[in-house]
Amino acid sequence: STRTKSCPNQDIIDKVLTELMKLHEAKVGQEDHWRAFSYRKAIGALKQYPSRIQSFTEAKGLTGVGEKTARKIMEILQTGGLRRIKYEDTAEVKAASLFRGIYGVGKTVAYQWYAAGCRTLDDLREGKGGVKLSHVQKIGLQFYNDINDRMPREEAKAIFELIKLIALELDSKLFIEIMGSYRRGSKDCGDIDVLITRPTDDGHTHKGVLPKLLRDLHAAGILTEDLALPEDPHDLESTYRGLCHLPHVPGSKRRRIDFLSVPWKYRGGALLYYTGNDFFNRSMRLKAKSMGYSLNQRGLYKVCRDSRGEKFDDGLLVASETEREIFDILNVPWQTPSERIR
Numbered sequence: 502s503t504r505t506k507s508c509p510n511q512d513i514i515d516k517v518l519t520e521l522m523k524l525h526e527a528k529v530g531q532e533d534h535w536r537a538f539s540y541r542k543a544i545g546a547l548k549q550y551p552s553r554i555q556s557f558t559e560a561k562g563l564t565g566v567g568e569k570t571a572r573k574i575m576e577i578l579q580t581g582g583l584r585r586i587k588y589e590d591t592a593e594v595k596a597a598s599l600f601r602g603i604y605g606v607g608k609t610v611a612y613q614w615y616a617a618g619c620r621t622l623d624d625l626r627e628g629k630g631g632v633k634l635s636h637v638q639k640i641g642l643q644f645y646n647d648i649n650d651r652m653p654r655e656e657a658k659a660i661f662e663l664i665k666l667i668a669l670e671l672d673s674k675l676f677i678e679i680m681g682s683y684r685r686g687s688k689d690c691g692d693i694d695v696l697i698t699r700p701t702d703d704g705h706t707h708k709g710v711l712p713k714l715l716r717d718l719h720a721a722g723i724l725t726e727d728l729a730l731p732e733d734p735h736d737l738e739s740t741y742r743g744l745c746h747l748p749h750v751p752g753s754k755r756r757r758i759d760f761l762s763v764p765w766k767y768r769g770g771a772l773l774y775y776t777g778n779d780f781f782n783r784s785m786r787l788k789a790k791s792m793g794y795s796l797n798q799r800g801l802y803k804v805c806r807d808s809r810g811e812k813f814d815d816g817l818l819v820a821s822e823t824e825r826e827i828f829d830i831l832n833v834p835w836q837t838p839s840e841r842i843r
């Protein structure tokens with residue numbers, strides 16, 4: 502159209518950013534989705550800009566253009582092309598996706614390691630280019646194949662049964678349940694997602710149980726490595742991430758496990774959130790938002806929003822004890838966990 506033709510930065514928009522946007526839209530990952538979104542914002546800003554971009558500072562001054570995008574714009578201006586496009590399917594992307602298979606490694610770190618000259622997992626092990634791994638990254642590297650494997654449902658069940666026995670020995674009134682893909686009935690699971698809470702009608706709570714359980718699970722040889730410990734072990738609401746395996750089974754693989762403990766009254770909200778899947782969660786959150794609510798891992802809140810849709814405050818908790826009351830208030834027909842797949 503005439504409007505776009507008169508844009509002094511049209512070549513940047515056309516040749517490169519739109520290319521990149523398409524590339525990233527073709528991928529499925531959440532991060533790529535966000536990257537595509539940020540390119541779209543940058544393109545919007547470039548379209549509005551009245552003069553030819555001359556410098557990094559000028560590019561970065563645009564609303565919606567961050568440091569990284571500004572750097573790319575400069576690269577386009579200086580070279581007339583973008584390296585990333587040429588390398589999209591080659592060495593850089595291959596190494597970065599290999600590195601991102603290491604637990605806790607995201608795009609930024611993966612590309613930093615590539616930039617430091619690392620191409621293989623052995624390069625990382627040898628600290629090529631001065632690369633230093635954190636404790637957790639070392640564990641992620643050591644059990645790379647195990648962690649990137651999915652376990653059969655039966656194995657998740659067997660591990661969970663052992664954990665449940667040990668948990669109930671600590672407190673027979675604990676409520677302990679697997680959520681995530683297992684609860685949705687998947688035939689294989691990427692990890693085991695365990696919810697822990699406890700009814701409070703006898704005046705007790707599960708305060709302090711999670712650290713004791715972790716201790717006992719290590720002692721029983723079920724937990725093998727810790728990845729992220731609870732921030733405050735005495736908080737009723739806390740999380741743990743680690744690795745586990747079936748003890749006394751020669752060659753049993755390391756499996757990812759997450760524990761989530763929540764106050765009893767939030768159990769419905771937590772079950773709903775951590776059962777997923779994430780697409781289902783997104784549509785429930787959108788439905789909630791459209792009805793003047795906000796849905797998170799604790800439950801459903803009635804909120805006040807301003808004309809721009811921003812929340813004034815955290816709102817008032819209206820449902821959190823059972824999944825069903827959240828479905829009911831949102832006017833969503835009940836779906837069993839195995840139906841929550843889109």
Ligand code: DCP
Nearest residue numbers: 681682690691692694774775776777778779782
């Ligand atoms: N979840 C979410 N959004 C995220 C991460 C998680 O809504 N960004 C919710 C939905 C997931 C649940 O938490 O279903 C559990 O997260 P997992 O990553 O363990 O995913 P799943 O258990 O669904 O699949 P997998 O078998 O890969 O573990």
Ligand code: MG
Nearest residue numbers: 681682692694
């Ligand atoms: Mg899971």
Ligand code: MN
Nearest residue numbers: 681692694759
């Ligand atoms: Mn999980």
